[in-house]
Amino acid sequence: MIKFDNVSKRYADGQEALSGISFEVSRGEFAFITGHSGAGKSTLLKLILAMETPSSGQLIANGVNLNRVSKTQIAHHRRQIGTVFQDHQLLRDRSVYENVALPLEICGYQPNDAARRVRAALDKVGLLNKEKNFPEALSGGEQQRVGIARAVVNRPSIILADEPTGNLDPELSAEVMKVFQQFQSVGVCLLVASHDAALIERLNCRTIVLEGGKLLADQKLRPHA
């Protein structure tokens, strides 16, 4: 589903954010990406979302060759991906409901159909009672959960999440992970960048460790889990 083949990313200022990364994540797989701040986690997710293009190496996600994509292909590609952004990326002048409905609106869903899906997604993250609020009136954790609801509302085939539990307490984090695991169980491929060692430990998922842009380790599941 996602295949990195010796991928490097050098930013315009010469900063080498990723170098020689190779790994593969298949459908129905749930993988964490960890590493210190600046290790290249966000860059890796941005490559998959076609926000950046690889400097070298081959990257294929969801059947799309991300080394060479047209504008229309990018737009279509992104509609198949649910993304939780590190900085939320919520629209301040739209309500929680409208924010979560945005991916459906983009795909041209009928309002009735969209309304059911939005409510269901908000229910999953426990924010059904806040649908009329505006993001500024929400706590950091609540904003984060709106971002998660928006990422899953369109039933994507890939979910990318950048520090989705950074502002959440352990219980809420566990809730969010349960939502993610539901999607995993129906074949969605999940890549979650996280610092949260305890959470990663508890979930016992595949873990890709980055260090200074290099792939330090790719730990599969512990057999006894």
Place this chain on the structure above:
Amino acid sequence: MSATKRGNDNPNQPRLNRNTRAGQSESFGDLVKLHRRFARGSAIRLLQTPASSLVTLFVVAVALLLPALMFGLNSNLASLLAGFQDSAQITLYLQDSVSEADGQKVSDDLLTRNDIEDAYYVSPSQALDEFGASSGLEGLLIEMTANPLPGAIVLTPSDVSSSAVDELARQLQELSLVDVVQVDSLWLQRLAAISNLVNAIGSVLSVIVILGLFFVVGNTIKLAIENRKAEILVIKLLGGSDMYAARPFLYTGLLYGLGGGILATLLQGIILATFNSNLEVLMRLYQSDFQLRGFGLMSSLLVIVAGAAISWTAALMASLRHIRAIDP
């Protein structure tokens, strides 16, 4: 939501299908509803910045008004010309040797030409009577032994444009019995020339105005896009196409064009009303009840529709250009 409900052998294909299905299953009513929502959103945004929106609206209106007034003035001139068509006269003074019967025959022959609307013969004695009546010198004329006036034929050309009248006069000069051809419609020809000039100015102005509208609307859209850069960025990150992100701005352009067109027709109504009250005094001196007419329904609609079309196109070009530049 029911992620669990979805059978997922090939998560790519079903999703593609589902998205197109969602798109296609929109009924016409849903589409109308969707567009109405976008239009309302754009209108609300315009109202949120009333001052700058009004300025733009006014500029659009004035830009549309200038060529519209020109064409309006021209159509008034044209109708004025048509009203005076009768007075576009050509007088043929016949040679002294021509008898009354021959003169009448020439006149009747001329009537068969289709570039001549009307022709009648004035015999030398009729001419003398008319002259006497209009000059008040009847008494004096009775004393005269010989009639010094020639016979004449008074013509009304079918086409009063100056070139047509000139050509007709040239042809008539060739007739054997004709002595002098006198065109009485020089001022009318001047008016026609002025009408042509006004028309030409209107055309040039239209081109300038279209370019100007592109600039004004384009710039307004550019500012609006800059203000909503964050939103466009998010839309693009979620897979919205440039066209999708441009949609609200197209409505903004459309609203400016419609509003500007309506304002322009209102303004021209006010301007004409002001003009007419002054014109009335002038026209009374000329014993005419001529009045400048407004655009009329069709022309007003044309101004509004043209304004909307130009403004929408300008918005389309500007928004696609500036949205393309926003790259996540």
